[in-house]
Amino acid sequence: MTGPTPERTGERIGARTTLQKLLSRFHFGITLFAVALSGITILLAGVTALRGYADRNIELAAQLGAYGVEPALIFNDPQAAREGIEPLTRIPGIARLRILDDRGRSLIEWKSPSADPAPLLTQMFFPKPYAVAVRRNGSAIGKVEVWGDSSTLTDYVRIGLLAGLTCLLITALGTIALARRFEYELVKPLNEIATVAHDVRLHRRFDKRVQPLGIAELDRLGGDINALLDELAGWQGHMESEHAMLAHRASHDPLTAMPNRAAFDEQLARRIEQAERRGGRFALLFIDADNFKAANDSFGHAAGDAVLVALSACIKDTLRKSDFSARIGGDEFVVIVDPLDAETVPNDLAMRIRACVSQPIALPGGETYRASVSVGVAVYPDSGADATALLTAADAAMYADKLTNRSIR
Amino acid sequence: MSVQAASQTIVEDSAGGRARAVNRMLGGIIGYARWPDGQRGAARTLCLVGAPRLTDRIAPVVPGGPAVTVRRTSADGATARSDCDILFLGRLPASDRQKLIGWVRGRAVLTMTDDDPACIYGAMFCLAGRQAGLSFSVNLDAIGRGPLRIDPRVLKIGGGEEEAL
Numbered sequence: 314m315t316g317p318t319p320e321r322t323g324e325r326i327g328a329r330t331t332l333q334k335l336l337s338r339f340h341f342g343i344t345l346f347a348v349a350l351s352g353i354t355i356l357l358a359g360v361t362a363l364r365g366y367a368d369r370n371i372e373l374a375a376q377l378g379a380y381g382v383e384p385a386l387i388f389n390d391p392q393a394a395r396e397g398i399e400p401l402t403r404i405p406g407i408a409r410l411r412i413l414d415d416r417g418r419s420l421i422e423w424k425s426p427s428a429d430p431a432p433l434l435t436q437m438f439f440p441k442p443y444a445v446a447v448r449r450n451g452s453a454i455g456k457v458e459v460w461g462d463s464s465t466l467t468d469y470v471r472i473g474l475l476a477g478l479t480c481l482l483i484t485a486l487g488t489i490a491l492a493r494r495f496e497y498e499l500v501k502p503l504n505e506i507a508t509v510a511h512d513v514r515l516h517r518r519f520d521k522r523v524q525p526l527g528i529a530e531l532d533r534l535g536g537d538i539n540a541l542l543d544e545l546a547g548w549q550g551h552m553e554s555e556h557a558m559l560a561h562r563a564s565h566d567p568l569t570a571m572p573n574r575a576a577f578d579e580q581l582a583r584r585i586e587q588a589e590r591r592g593g594r595f596a597l598l599f600i601d602a603d604n605f606k607a608a609n610d611s612f613g614h615a616a617g618d619a620v621l622v623a624l625s626a627c628i629k630d631t632l633r634k635s636d637f638s639a640r641i642g643g644d645e646f647v648v649i650v651d652p653l654d655a656e657t658v659p660n661d662l663a664m665r666i667r668a669c670v671s672q673p674i675a676l677p678g679g680e681t682y683r684a685s686v687s688v689g690v691a692v693y694p695d696s697g698a699d700a701t702a703l704l705t706a707a708d709a710a711m712y713a714d715k716l717t718n719r720s721i722r
Numbered sequence: 723m724s725v726q727a728a729s730q731t732i733v734e735d736s737a738g739g740r741a742r743a744v745n746r747m748l749g750g751i752i753g754y755a756r757w758p759d760g761q762r763g764a765a766r767t768l769c770l771v772g773a774p775r776l777t778d779r780i781a782p783v784v785p786g787g788p789a790v791t792v793r794r795t796s797a798d799g800a801t802a803r804s805d806c807d808i809l810f811l812g813r814l815p816a817s818d819r820q821k822l823i824g825w826v827r828g829r830a831v832l833t834m835t836d837d838d839p840a841c842i843y844g845a846m847f848c849l850a851g852r853q854a855g856l857s858f859s860v861n862l863d864a865i866g867r868g869p870l871r872i873d874p875r876v877l878k879i880g881g882g883e884e885e886a887l
Contacts, residue, residue, distance in 0.1 A: 381875070383875065384750065384873065384875040384876050384878075384879050385879065387746075387749075387750035387753060387754075387785060388746070388747055388750045388858075388879060389743075389746065390879060393878075393879040396878070396879075448786075449753065449785045449786050449787070450753065450762075450763075450784075450785065450786030450787045451786045452785055452786035454785050454786075
């Protein structure tokens with residue numbers, strides 16, 4: 314378990330691209346490939362077809378020229394020959410024309426005034442002139458030669474490339490939009506899952522759940538994550554309650570459910586600090602059951618426990634909400650009466666506790682027992698300014714009270 | 723009257739150059755004429771009236787076409803026999819010329835002359851010698867009056883661009 318984990322983490326850090334970028338790149342590549350492929354195919358097919366048309370065009374031009382210059386050849390008339398080929402000079406894609414008479418001598422020659430846009434293309438597509446014999450009543454009287462040029466092809470290629478580029482642009486934009494949409498559809502649910510996982514990890518929000526998702530695979534993943542979160546939430550709740558129980562157990566007395574000595578020490582330190590800051594006063598009552606050992610011995614431990622529970626109940630009943638009580642020893646209780654104002658007299662409180670305690674307590678064995686307690690009061694800051702001094706003062710006061718009680722009896 | 727001199731044939735600078743050029747031109751014109759009988763390869767008879775100015779040796783050469791028989795005759799001889807398909811008018815009195823032109827009207831006879839550079843006396847084709855060579859003009863009115871059909875390309879050569887058709 315610990316072995317492969319660091320390795321995998323390293324791999325994840327190494328790959329820094331987002332899913333969206335990856336998809337975008339992939340889509341663009343596919344689109345580019347498809348458009349380029351179809352564009353090149355169309356262009357090649359077009360060039361091939363156009364070459365056929367260009368050949369046909371030149372052939373027709375030569376035939377037309379042959380018809381036009383026939384009388385000119387008969388009359389050996391260059392001017393008429395020039396007029397005869399005049400319509401041909403207006404046909405695009407013809408670079409050069411030559412009329413030869415029956416003896417192979419050039420009657421006239423014409424060259425296109427516009428320069429060949431792509432001599433290489435012309436070399437490739439029209440390496441030889443197209444020649445047509447001019448016949449009159451079956452006998453050859455001359456020849457018309459026509460050289461093509463690449464202007465029609467270059468026009469087509471130019472327009473084709475332009476159209477191709479436009480198509481590429483439109484297709485690219487379209488596919489980018491589609492890819493965006495697709496990415497959005499895919500990335501949004503993934504982000505949702507990631508957000509939930511992040512929230513759970515960072516803020517321990519085990520109540521978060523992945524909403525139902527449109528994509529089946531991701532929805533299954535979300536469902537699994539939800540199930541995992543259910544389990545985690547269960548474990549977390551269990552752990553929290555366990556933890557609370559343990560904490561309570563550590564700070565409370567199991568018998569009376571009152572805070573224990575450790576909790577009291579902490580509470581006292583805090584109250585002293587608060588009172589010091591505010592300049593307030595509070596009282597510390599030290600309560601000790603009289604003859605508890607004897608009762609314990611004569612009635613048994615179960616009876617002793619019952620007495621302690623009854624004592625703690627009396628103390629709890631007497632206290633206000635802001636007061637604090639704890640069991641710090643076998644039969645020793647403390648009470649912090651805080652705040653200590655004009656109406657709250659510690660001795661009255663002590664009296665009330667004594668009165669409550671003196672009620673008969675039903676023991677498990679069926680007997681009744683009347684308990685009595687000794688109460689010592691110390692007041693912060695009059696009796697002491699720190700925990701030890703206060704406790705010592707309260708303990709001393711309690712002891713004095715105990716002595717008084719004994720002497721009374 | 724639609725007459726236009728336009729064609730300019732190159733003439734070789736040899737002794738028989740002009741004669742060859744004249745006969746070639748005559749043959750060319752004959753080759754582009756269609757007689758109503760519709761026979762393409764039929765032999766044609768050329769009746770030569772008067773004295774030709776350009777050359778004495780009138781013997782038209784039709785490229786790949788029918789043979790042309792040349793017959794020297796007088797104006798009366800030409801009208802009397804009426805076997806002339808082609809009438810070549812050389813230098814001759816104006817009355818004879820008028821008579822012949824009048825006789826030709828409505829007949830399938832091709833008329834040519836070399837004695838009318840302006841081509842105004844009613845012949846269909848008028849040959850003329852120039853400094854550089856030889857040319858012919860067309861009298862479209864004369865052609866229009868007869869049943870003969872002439873290839874428009876020839877009319878164009880002999881007529882010039884705007885008046886040809």
